[in-house]
């Protein structure tokens with residue numbers, strides 16, 4: 001029966017969470033999940049608030065392994081020239097984690113695959129609703145159908161953007177690079193550092209070390225496209241110059257024996273969301289979860305927890321809607337909208353704490 005089957009689009013954390021939650025609810029699932037290039041996965045800080053979300057999905061074991069490291073030390077240079085330390089170990093829920101992100105995603109996917117679902121390892125290309133059913137055109141040429149669709153395709157929101165209005169309130173872009181340690185005699189501090197500069201903010205984190213590999217660090221600069229040198233992804237000297245504008249990140253890279261290698265890759269880091277995040281078209285229900293529903297400025301470190309939370313909540317709302325309670329979709333959509341509003345207020349407050357650069361366009365755009 002395809003009428004009560006839910007198609008989940010996307011193989012990231014939100015897609016895996018939605019599949020697992022639907023499995024817990026005894027719902028048949030079709031997972032449209034392309035094979036990802038796992039090395040390209042970015043974003044490794046997992047907030048402590050992920051713990052109860054993972055527990056609800058029966059996934060508490062995925063963060064206990066040695067492949068992830070506790071995020072005990074967070075240093076920040078924000079609002080003054082001093083570097084201050086915040087200890088996450090003192091939080092009630094314990095410290096967050098710095099994930100081996102590819103390993104984490106593999107663990108989520110394995111858990112999703114362990115539920116009884118059908119999987120198509122391909123993309124969604126198009127979808128049409130008629131008489132309470134979705135017809136889905138897939139990248140492998142197959143045409144499949146489902147009674148409900150959950151879009152977890154990340155920032156692309158491949159289904160959601162056809163069904164709702166996608167809003168975006170900034171142009172934030174991340175330039176990011178992975179650095180390998182060159183000097184094996186230095187033991188680098190397991191820390192994460194955030195630093196504000198005149199036209200951007202930076203993030204650097206020591207990644208959990210993999211067996212027989214040198215220590216790795218990720219660094220990222222978050223700015224606006226017009227405040228970024230042209231051709232940065234091909235210009236190592238420009239990238240080195242930008243890193244050199246930081247007070248502390250440059251010092252940490254040098255003192256821990258890392259070196260700037262290739263120029264960075266770029267990724268959108270803008271805050272974007274769908275209005276509404278769920279609904280019904282021609283009698284067929286849909287919802288978006290994870291970045292497809294709402295993608296935050298990474299300053300929040302909320303991306304992964306929102307993906308896990310909304311993947312599960314969208315599954316619960318879908319299950320209720322399939323049982324005839326369509327109000328569940330409006331309630332889900334309102335929760336997403338409230339989350340967006342709360343985040344935008346908090347973001348303004350956090351950026352406003354940086355007073356040193358209040359005459360600079362990057363900061364004016366975020367504090368006005």
Ligand SMILES: Cc1cc2nc3c(=O)[nH]c(=O)nc-3n(C[C@H](O)[C@H](O)[C@H](O)COP(=O)(O)OP(=O)(O)OC[C@H]3O[C@@H](n4cnc5c(N)ncnc54)[C@H](O)[C@@H]3O)c2cc1C
Nearest residue numbers: 010011012013014043044045123124153154290291303304
């Ligand atoms: C630079 C940067 C740093 C970040 N750092 C952090 C951090 O430290 N901590 C944190 O919590 N969050 C961070 N985030 C955010 C976090 O990575 C995302 O919020 C999270 O990955 C969202 O998960 P998702 O499953 O919704 O989407 P994604 O992880 O983007 O997964 C989307 C999936 O959809 C699939 N897909 C795409 N198109 C199609 C299609 N047509 N058909 C089928 N499938 C498709 C993709 O292959 C992918 O598997 C960061 C984001 C950025 C940009």
